[in-house]
Amino acid sequence: xxxxxxxxxxxxxxxxxxxxxxxxxxxxxxxxxxxxxxxxxxxxxxxxxxxxxxxxxxxxxxxxxxxxxxxxxxxxxxxxxxxxxxxxxxxxxxxxxxxxxxxxxxxxxxxxxxxxxxxxxxxxxxxxxxxxxxxxxxxxxxxxxxxxxxxxxxxxxxxxxxxxxxx
Amino acid sequence: xxxxxxxxxxxxxxxxxxxxxxxxxxxxxxxxxxxxxxxxxxxxxxxxxxxxxxxxxxxxxxxxxxxxxxxxxxxxxxxxxxxxxxxxxxxxxxxxxxxxxxxxxxxxxxxxxxxxxxxxxxxxxxxxxxxxxxxxxxxxxxxxxxxxxxxxxxxxxxxxxxxxxxx
Numbered sequence: 001x002x003x004x005x006x007x008x009x010x011x012x013x014x015x016x017x018x019x020x021x022x023x024x025x026x027x028x029x030x031x032x033x034x035x036x037x038x039x040x041x042x043x044x045x046x047x048x049x050x051x052x053x054x055x056x057x058x059x060x061x062x063x064x065x066x067x068x069x070x071x072x073x074x075x076x077x078x079x080x081x082x083x084x085x086x087x088x089x090x091x092x093x094x095x096x097x098x099x100x101x102x103x104x105x106x107x108x109x110x111x112x113x114x115x116x117x118x119x120x121x122x123x124x125x126x127x128x129x130x131x132x133x134x135x136x137x138x139x140x141x142x143x144x145x146x147x148x149x150x151x152x153x154x155x156x157x158x159x160x161x162x163x164x165x166x167x
Numbered sequence: 168x169x170x171x172x173x174x175x176x177x178x179x180x181x182x183x184x185x186x187x188x189x190x191x192x193x194x195x196x197x198x199x200x201x202x203x204x205x206x207x208x209x210x211x212x213x214x215x216x217x218x219x220x221x222x223x224x225x226x227x228x229x230x231x232x233x234x235x236x237x238x239x240x241x242x243x244x245x246x247x248x249x250x251x252x253x254x255x256x257x258x259x260x261x262x263x264x265x266x267x268x269x270x271x272x273x274x275x276x277x278x279x280x281x282x283x284x285x286x287x288x289x290x291x292x293x294x295x296x297x298x299x300x301x302x303x304x305x306x307x308x309x310x311x312x313x314x315x316x317x318x319x320x321x322x323x324x325x326x327x328x329x330x331x332x333x334x
Contacts, residue, residue, distance in 0.1 A: 008262045014272055017259065080258070081279060084251025091247070092184065095175045105181055108290040112248060115286040116279065123275040123325070130329050158290070162297050 015127045016072050022120045023063045024076030029113060030056050032086050040106055041099040045157060049110070052150055059143045066128075066136045085112050100161075107158050114151040121147060182294045183239050189287045190230045191243030196280060197223050199253050207273055208266040212324060216277070219317055226310045233295075233303045252279050267328075274325050281318040288314060 008014050033053040040046040067074040089109030096102040121144035128137035175181050200220040207213040234241040256276030263269040288311035295304035 008259065008268065008272070009265060011268055011271060014259075014263070014268055018275065021255070080251035080254040081248070082251070084247035084249070084254075085283075087247040087251075088188070092175065092181075096181070098176060101175065101178055101181055104178060104294070105175070108185065108286075111286045111290065112283065115282040116252075119275075119278045119282040122322070123278065126325050126329055127271070155289070158293050162293055 011127060012131060015124065015131055016070070017077060018120065018124055018127070019063065019066060019070075019072075020075055020077040021079045021081075022117065022124065023060070023067075023074070024079045025082035025116065025120070026056055026060050026063065027076060028079070028082050028086060029117075030060065032089070032113075035090075036093075036106055036110065039093055040103060042103050042157075045103055045106065048150075048153060048157070049106075052110075055146055055150070059146065062139045062143055066139050069135050069139075070133060082113075082116060085109075085116055089113070104158070104161065107154050107161075111151055111154050111158075114147050114154065117147040118144065118151065178294060179298060182291065182298060183237070184244060185287060185291055185294070186230065186233060186237075186239075187242055187244040188246045188248075189284065189291065190227070190234075190241070191246045192249035192283065192287070193223055193227050193230065194243060195246070195249050195253060196284075197227070199256070199280075202257075203260075203273055203277065206260055207270060209270050209324075212270055212273065215317075215320060215324070216273075219277075222313055222317070226313065229306045229310055233306050236302050236306075237300060249280075249283060252276075252283055256280070271325070271328065274321050274328075278318055278321050278325075281314050281321065284314040285311065285318065 008017055030053065033049055033056065037046055037049045037053070040049055064074050089106075089112065092105050092109065093102060096105050121140055124140045125137050125144060128134070128140055175184055197220065200216055200223065204213055204216045204220070207216055231241050256273075256279065259272050260269060260276065263272050288307055291307045292304050292311055295301070295307055
């Protein structure tokens with residue numbers, strides 16, 4: 001954010017600001033995922049993170065298309081929210097020695113990341129429609145759907161762990 | 168978190184740590200909501216935030232019950248995630264002068280908060296069941312259901328704004 005307050009005056013400004021927020025977030029997630037892949041023990045979890053890394057790279061490209069369609073510079077703004085979520089994920093993971101417990105912590109951390117993305121893309125799709133940018137909304141909706149699918153897969157992995165425990 | 172790494176050794180440690188994380192988060196949300204209530208212009212949004220403030224106080228009491236049922240001290244741990252989410256909400260809101268745009272920014276900020284809570288309570292319910300603590304799971308599920316209902320209401324408000332615009 002800039003040094004001057006009240007930089008955001010219109011819905012368009014707010015849309016572009018939030019686009020830059022999620023663009024920064026996705027770039028931080030791409031940097032964080034290799035460490036999560038390395039820490040994961042379960043093969044399903046590890047390959048899930050690997051797949052999500054490739055998916056995230058595609059989502060960044062879609063965001064770059066949205067910037068271009070909307071006629072604004074491709075750039076990020078600091079996003080204290082994702083910085084906090086990733087910092088917390090890293091802190092907790094570094095405290096866990098047991099592999100099964102670490103995998104549970106990694107699934108929870110990944111779901112916190114997914115939920116941040118789901119809320120931001122949900123908002124951005126609504127605002128893109130409000131601004132009459134159905135072309136942007138359609139690209140943002142693709143990212144939203146991918147994040148929701150990833151969150152569902154993570155929930156299934158958490159559920160499967162629970163069922164294995166109960167069996 | 169402590170100064171020593173690998174403080175979390177079991178699923179029980181991870182459960183208690185995450186419980187303390189959301190307890191801290193809920194307490195920060197209670198502190199942040201009065202400012203959001205003051206900034207909101209729309210009567211529906213303002214009263215929605217007021218209702219959610221009361222609801223959050225009830226959720227904190229339920230968390231205190233969970234600590235007691237599980238036989239551990241009622242305490243919080245720093246949660247960089249919620250700190251980041253609230254910092255960002257505050258930064259964006261301070262930049263917006265137009266009342267309608269500010270309400271849109273406040274709805275988005277509130278949904279980011281809700282999604283953080285939804286992901287944490289979802290995880291905690293699963294872990295409580297895994298640990299055989301159905302009594303704790305049931306209380307945590309009540310908080311989860313309230314957060315999901317609040318998120319839905321916020322989505323409806325965002326949608327209503329969109330429809331008013333289209334009409």
